[in-house]
Amino acid sequence: MATQTAPARPGDNSRIEVARARREADEPTSPVVRFGPDQPFELDSGGRLDHLQVAYQTYGTLNAARSNAVVICHALTGDQHVANIHPVTGKPGWWLRMVGPGKPIDTDRYFVICANVLGGCMGTTGPASTNPANGEPWATDLPVVTIRDMVRAQVRVLDHLGIEMALAVIGGSMGGMQVLQWAASYPDRVFSAIPIACGARHSSQNIAFHEVGRQAVMADPDWRNGRYLAEGTSPRKGLAVARMAAHITYMSDKALHAKFGRRLQDREKPTFGFDADFQIESYLRHQGVTFVERFDANSYLYVTRAMDYFDLAADYGGVLANAWRNSATRFCVVSFTSDWLFPTEESRTIVQSLAASNAPVSFVEIETTGGHDAFLLDEPELYGTISGFLGAAARARGAAT
């Protein structure tokens, strides 16, 4: 058979991505704390990880009293790269508006820690990590994890850093769920808690949207029953569809109307076809494609599943207030008027349960068209709220600089 010049193969790109995904999962561009079989990590599912690693970022300086630590919990598709250039995308951190010198979470005053969640794909043990038992990616052999498991992994980071009690634990969306779990499971380690745009349980509608996303991923033949990394493929199309569907839920109808309306994309008239005629279509497709570049499809399955299983009251005899009994943690609960994924009603339920337990709680509902994602957007009232609440907590704890 004659030798031929090999044409560029579509598979080549996939292989580069696979290599990068596996490297970032095992040897991330972040500090990592690793645990072996001498410190097994028990999971809510009944499973156990004999090897666990947690990747995290820190900003600012821990004071001598170790009393100025602010723990940030990231959302479903976030990661630990809060306020630095992202090692995969090259883009600025996801909460650069909130975290940094002189920002609401002021790194001149606070020592900020954010860990990649358990089940994630940026260096904390997840389905893209190597399973030490066979040297292959865990894929769907990894036990399913819960929000509580995520928090327990973060506790290990705080232990590692020698921090007994965080000045504050803060996060939006799934990050807010973790904040609630932190406060419920470790009241003595949380001086103050700031759950934003979240709920004490995942609603039926939210589970439904997640299920659509998972089905989209699993319908992609390149998912290969989860073994795509080992087989050198990637369920790009399925994951992009999942992201597109989810992204709609993060924005308000009003914001979509204001931002895109029915405007056409780079054309004067509709083409009467299935191209992205409308700006909103073009925007969504872009969201899908860029997401796939940075996120592992199996991680998407695991982390959405953790959210679905979240139902804090269920762990406390069905009464949410029981989760806060004898807690001295100060709470600041934040919701957004246009958030239809976690409507203000969900925050109000949390606030009422805290009030019923006599826990100190502030509640701020912020008027905005930003939708669920408002916690990531330019929301001056949010900045003022966080900055003020954190400052007061620091003074109350004597942690002010």
Add this chain to the structure above:
Amino acid sequence: MATQTAPARPGDNSRIEVARARREADEPTSPVVRFGPDQPFELDSGGRLDHLQVAYQTYGTLNAARSNAVVICHALTGDQHVANIHPVTGKPGWWLRMVGPGKPIDTDRYFVICANVLGGCMGTTGPASTNPANGEPWATDLPVVTIRDMVRAQVRVLDHLGIEMALAVIGGSMGGMQVLQWAASYPDRVFSAIPIACGARHSSQNIAFHEVGRQAVMADPDWRNGRYLAEGTSPRKGLAVARMAAHITYMSDKALHAKFGRRLQDREKPTFGFDADFQIESYLRHQGVTFVERFDANSYLYVTRAMDYFDLAADYGGVLANAWRNSATRFCVVSFTSDWLFPTEESRTIVQSLAASNAPVSFVEIETTGGHDAFLLDEPELYGTISGFLGAAARARGAAT
């Protein structure tokens, strides 16, 4: 090579479905009116169909004055089988609660007509129909159609039946869009109009959800660039995902909570896996699977696209009221409080434009948790509204029996 007993092949089922889909598209279980090149059908896109067929059902009897016809326009995934057993699913018609002897749209009094929409898959020309030019299914060679094209195809049915003016044109969701288009394009043929749970244009958020569904279909390798019927495949997984995503938007958050909450499906504890642990997951998967049995994937693309392009005001210089100038049609606009796909605000815009044109209009907002799909559910206030309005229209026209 030795002869082996052939195992059941997954392809066999597909072939049966392909045959059934093609038969129903070309030779439906409904009366059909056909047009040839002597009556070419011009489309909004600039395209033209030299062959057009429209399948329809009728119920009741046309009176001697031909004045008691009620035209029903069906929604995205509906069809002409309003009040009879569906020929494909074997299930009762989709509006059996509304249409029949003694029902709000009383077939003892009215002659009811419903045509399958242009672009559909139940006998009216659509992508599953045979393209006479090559004997193959049209697939994506069919020109994209609009809501106005759909209405123009229905006009041909009325002409065929010798009906000059309908007593009423009624429909929910995309059916409501057609009602608005009927009244705008043919004011002299519409004595009264009942648009339910719709808008005068498709919103950015609605386009977004449709785009997700289309991308899910087109991401399925079995879609084969639209040529799945000719190739004997079927993009079942992609279409099921599209249906699941859409179905969430048809129900209210409250109704989902009441119907499913976080209840588990046939189990006491979560399995910590990716099975359908929750009832809502199981329900959605069922919706996806059953939809695929009865609907053509390319039709889903075409009909969603027609809705996306709908923007009635744009056809009238950007002023919706211009669509009703000099119209004597009586309107009854209906919305549902929990419909977040077409919120009441959209209906109010229609009502205001009618008021601005001095068109006679009633407006009813029905309090319900039924969401967008409330027009298909057991809603006594809706029945009373329709029955009363239709009766008054019949009396005003002298069409009462």
